[in-house]
Amino acid sequence: PPPDSLLSSTDLIARRAIALQKRAPMLAELRSAVFSARRKAALRFEKNHQATVHDFNFKKGNLVLVRNTKIEKSLNRKMRPRYLGPVVVIARNKGGAYILCELDGSVFHRPLAAFRLIPYLARRTIEISEEMLDVDLNRLREMKNSEEKDDEDFAEEEEEIEE
Numbered sequence: 001p002p003p004d005s006l007l008s009s010t011d012l013i014a015r016r017a018i019a020l021q022k023r024a025p026m027l028a029e030l031r032s033a034v035f036s037a038r039r040k041a042a043l044r045f046e047k048n049h050q051a052t053v054h055d056f057n058f059k060k061g062n063l064v065l066v067r068n069t070k071i072e073k074s075l076n077r078k079m080r081p082r083y084l085g086p087v088v089v090i091a092r093n094k095g096g097a098y099i100l101c102e103l104d105g106s107v108f109h110r111p112l113a114a115f116r117l118i119p120y121l122a123r124r125t126i127e128i129s130e131e132m133l134d135v136d137l138n139r140l141r142e143m144k145n146s147e148e149k150d151d152e153d154f155a156e157e158e159e160e161i162e163e
């Protein structure tokens with residue numbers, strides 16, 4: 001209850017001590033409530049976006065299209081290509097990004113994040129050997145073992161090259 005008048009230092013310390021004793025159970029209750037709310041929100045998100053959230057898990061040789069994120073910020077994007085490609089999947093690195101190459105075997109400088117890729121509906125995959133690529137095998141292994149994902153700066157650089 002709120003005090004009726006000013007408190008002495010002893011009374012104030014006693015009130016604060018009582019409040020501190022209640023703190024640990026309150027924090028535990030709050031933590032469990034937040035955790036359950038986060039869990040429910042995640043399940044609700046998955047249910048509401050079930051048709052839009054995909055992990056395509058592309059394999060080596062699959063053809064994909066790359067989303068052109070550069071045009072999303074421009075004002076004259078209406079007639080610009082929304083996707084670039086098709087390009088060929090070489091591998092997926094430990095971070096979940098994909099290592100891609102053009103149809104002529106020229107490898108992109110950095111891996112691209114999975115959210116930027118959609119499948120290109122081709123009748124078959126393209127067989128690609130590591131000898132056909134224009135990158136050193138050590139650099140390819142380094143890209144596969146990295147956890148690097150693309151960032152917007154690189155995406156814009158890559159799209160400028162594409163155009």
